Amino acid sequence: MKAFKSLDKKNFELLIKDLLKTHVIYGPVKKEDGRVHYRKISDFNELFLSYEGHALLPLKKFFLSEKEILFEYEILDNKDVVIRDKLEGLEKVQRILIGARPCDIRGIEILDRVFISEFKDPYYETRRRNTLIIGLTCNKVAEYCFCYFTGSGPDIDTGYDLLLTDLGEKYVVRIGSERGFELVNQYSELFEDASEDDIVARNEIIEKLVADLKEKDLFPLDNIYEKMVRNFNSEIWEMYGHRCLSCGKCNYVCPTCYCFDIHDELDLDARTGRRVRVWDACHFLSFTKVASGEIFRRERSSRLKQRIYHKLVYSVDQIGIISCVGCGRCIEVCTADIDIRELLQKIVREGI
């Protein structure tokens, strides 16, 4: 079977309508505020696949939700405790994410390396196993995009089950996994082998995106690891740390910021409660605070550095790849106008 198929848009509609019978489907939806969000859809027409750029929040929330109940417990009259695992409820749901951008898909691949490694996070792993990803390459380079420079777009080879490219009347479908292959097989009457013209058209779209991204005249990030290591004590960090408001927005919108906090919630009856995990942010002063009161990253610059070093240095040490996917969300939301592209350029050009 060839790695590329073509899918007429009418057939795509049939495909989604049929999949909606058996799966919970999430896709890009345009909200009243004009922004695009990944939302659960109940009807094919809710999908807004001609969107530009990316959705406000990345895909991580589908695997590592902003607030997750890990388990519930009850303290009995005899002081004994009964625990109810919340994992079991997750097992049965079959989900499909449609219209995910390559940068966001790479974000999930990065999270895979963190959450499915020596230890396995069962909530993440269960959701990952139960979710098909049908990606969609971009039609236009958005203002803050720089995926080409982080190697996470505009085309990627892995991380998805199917990857669509919009050719107008139809999609070219790149098959990226065994599960994607099975899905195409299951609905083989809807798909055709992609023609040479389809492939050429797809390549032209990708090349145009690459050319537009290259126009941004960003540096190659090849030596950024060594540069960053050498410039850990550079005053550049102080400069940006001084501007940073430590609001943590960049953490929340980042496809690869996965840090979380865990705490207990006790109901007013003081009998029942639950353990929850919530997204945390390394920009917060409280992030490294231990019970004795010690705070290990007290300076704002040390917290700003933590996030950027995690993306470009620590991530390479831990999981073998950088964990910035070039989506530009952190630039877009930053109240203090801190631009990671500009910051990294400064390190490369002005650093030692």
Place this chain on the structure above:
Amino acid sequence: MRNPYIPKLAIIKDFIDETPDTRTFKICFKDPKDAQSFEFQPGQFIELTAFGYGEAPFSISGKSNRENTFEVTIRKVGVVTSAIFRLERGSVVGVRGPFGRGWPINKMHGKDILIIGGGIGLAPLRPIIHYIGGNRDKFNNVILMYGARTPKDLLYKYEFEEWSKFIEVHLTVDSGDQTWKGRVGVVTVLFDEIDVIPEKTIALQCGPPIMMYFVTKKLKELGFPDENIYLSLERLMKCGMGFCGKCTISGRYVCKEGPVFAYNEIKEFLERAI
């Protein structure tokens, strides 16, 4: 799939007051199977749950095979620890772990050992002292240097006499009282009481970062090779499995790769560890 976030239920069998704000709790798993499968290396930690209040990491400070219990020594400083202090004997708690990398026991065999503790930092070192006591012929000279703020703040006072039978014990306090006849000063003052051969000695230390900074400096002055110096680092370890990110130093997970690190590893960190 076993869910590693779910604690195993355990019971507080007993506790003793070590200092005005510190207690050692004896904990026993409810299910005998959990007790049987619970094995730990000196220096490892557990996550202990006070139901309704949350979970926090604590070094394992001892065990009793006879009673099938293990021990944690806890200082009352926060929400979870205060809740644990309110628990009575027989109360149910939750336990996850053990987690992390402990002291380098295999590397320590046949060597001189210098153990340096500050305040509650003696807790993760106590299992190694007990281990040495039970396997004395596997080690050469063993010295303990221990310092606390005041005589009241010294942990495990009731064991010092026993320890003195098999290792050298040197004590100091930051400020003494009428009863205190020993040394006064930070733990590094004890270096003038001891004789060590740095290249044959493994140093293990745990205490506040400022103590470990000065102890390490002193050990380096004495000529200790970096790889003979081990430190147990304190960070906020929430999950214990290298996910939550709160305990990292320079991208190294203290919960998974530590809490014990050799100084040559720490020196490679971009961020300051001590």
